[in-house]
Amino acid sequence: MKARLIGFEATTSTPLTFQALWSHLRTQNHEAKYGQAKRLIYLDEHDGHAYGLLLTTKSHKKACELVNSDGTLTISVTSVADNSERIDFNFIVARMATQKGLYLQYRGSWNINSFGNFLHSRYSDASRAAREQAVESSNAPKSGKKAKQIREKYKKPELELKVIVREQKLAELLNRLNSIQSFDFPLSTLTMKSKNLSRCATPSPLNTIALSSGPM
Amino acid sequence: MTKRSLIEGIVKTIGLAGISRGQVHGKNAAGWDEYVDLVENPDVFEAFEFDDIADEQNLNLANIRSSTLVQRMRALLDEHAHIFDAPQ
Numbered sequence: 001m002k003a004r005l006i007g008f009e010a011t012t013s014t015p016l017t018f019q020a021l022w023s024h025l026r027t028q029n030h031e032a033k034y035g036q037a038k039r040l041i042y043l044d045e046h047d048g049h050a051y052g053l054l055l056t057t058k059s060h061k062k063a064c065e066l067v068n069s070d071g072t073l074t075i076s077v078t079s080v081a082d083n084s085e086r087i088d089f090n091f092i093v094a095r096m097a098t099q100k101g102l103y104l105q106y107r108g109s110w111n112i113n114s115f116g117n118f119l120h121s122r123y124s125d126a127s128r129a130a131r132e133q134a135v136e137s138s139n140a141p142k143s144g145k146k147a148k149q150i151r152e153k154y155k156k157p158e159l160e161l162k163v164i165v166r167e168q169k170l171a172e173l174l175n176r177l178n179s180i181q182s183f184d185f186p187l188s189t190l191t192m193k194s195k196n197l198s199r200c201a202t203p204s205p206l207n208t209i210a211l212s213s214g215p216m
Numbered sequence: 217m218t219k220r221s222l223i224e225g226i227v228k229t230i231g232l233a234g235i236s237r238g239q240v241h242g243k244n245a246a247g248w249d250e251y252v253d254l255v256e257n258p259d260v261f262e263a264f265e266f267d268d269i270a271d272e273q274n275l276n277l278a279n280i281r282s283s284t285l286v287q288r289m290r291a292l293l294d295e296h297a298h299i300f301d302a303p304q
Contacts, residue, residue, distance in 0.1 A: 001265070001266040001267075002263045002264070002265065002266070003263065003264045003265075003266050003269055004260045004262075004263045004264075005260065005261045005262045005263070005264075005289060005292065006259060006260060006261065007259055007261055007296075007299065007300070009304065011304065042277055042280055043280075044280045044281060046281060049290065049293075051280045051281055051286060052280070053275070053277070053280045053283075053286075089270075089275060091280075091283070091285060091286055091289060093286060093289040093290050093293065095293060095300050095301065097301075098300060098301055098302065098303060098304065099304065100293075100299070100300045100301075100302075100304075101293065101300065102261060102289045102292060102293065104269075104285070104289070106266055163254070163259070164259055164299065165230060165254055165259050166259045166299070167227045167228075167230075167231055169259050170226075170227055170230070170254075170259075171223050171224075171227050173252055174223045174226065174227075174240055174242070174252060175219075175223060176244070177219075177240070177242035177243065177244060177250060177252070178242065178243050178244055178245050178247070179219060179242055179243045180219055180222045180223070180226075180240060180241070180242040181241045181242055181243070182240070182241045183226050183229075183238065183239075183240050183241075184238050184239050184240075184241070185235045185237060185238025185239075185254075186237055186238065
């Protein structure tokens with residue numbers, strides 16, 4: 001089984017940075033609730049980089065193994081001790097300054113999209129706390145105009161882990177196709193600035209751009 | 217419109233618009249429908265055999281940074297600094 005390193009970029013929508021979130025998460029308990037599985041998160045920060053080891057425990061204790069004894073196949077069932085749990089693991093290393101990094105994943109482990117959703121949920125919580133802290137440290141009246149302006153900056157907190165797709169690699173992948181019919185993408189993921197809009201293919205009101213090409 | 221110009225347009229749009237999810241639908245050489253999913257086809261910077269990296273040295277809870285795998289990941293960020301140091 002292959003374990004792969006994929007690149008990502010974390011985008012954040014409020015003054016709370018990825019680094020601030022990481023520092024906040026480091027103060028939390030290792031055990032984190034997310035989805036059905038129990039997660040254990042070990043985080044570190046050093047020299048401008050975020051480091052993380054993410055563990056996902058399995059609910060089952062037994063595993064089946066196919067054993068070949070001189071050509072005779074049998075199935076052996078192994079079990080972990082009562083005080084042990086089977087785990088899958090992921091690693092993450094990221095530059096704090098650019099919020100870009102690498103994520104190690106393999107089949108069965110915590111995939112990057114799900115981990116991104118986890119970070120987003122924690123980012124929302126941390127943003128709310130940071131918002132009130134910012135209002136507090138401004139010494140402005142809590143219901144005044146200045147406090148409102150501060151709160152506005154923390155409105156709709158969103159953190160997204162976007163997978164990096166290098167243009168050359170994607171082009172190679174698409175080039176294997178004989179012809180191209182359409183390109184679908186969620187409009188909600190668009191982050192382009194309006195000045196770039198006219199330089200791209202114009203998005204349709206729907207989320208599909210119908211294309212047409214013949215074989216080369 | 218040629219396939220090449222379409223590919224260039226898609227790749228350029230993805231880069232400019234920051235699209236990280238989506239799929240391209242096309243026909244393969246056999247004439248069958250094929251879908252290239254951006255999420256399922258992330259750019260792989262390096263791949264390892266699971267059995268080679270699943271060892272106690274790499275999974276040291278007391279010191280994550282001591283892992284040779286983590287050190288390799290850190291080095292890869294430097295090797296691809298044009299990607300990982302580029303501002304958003």
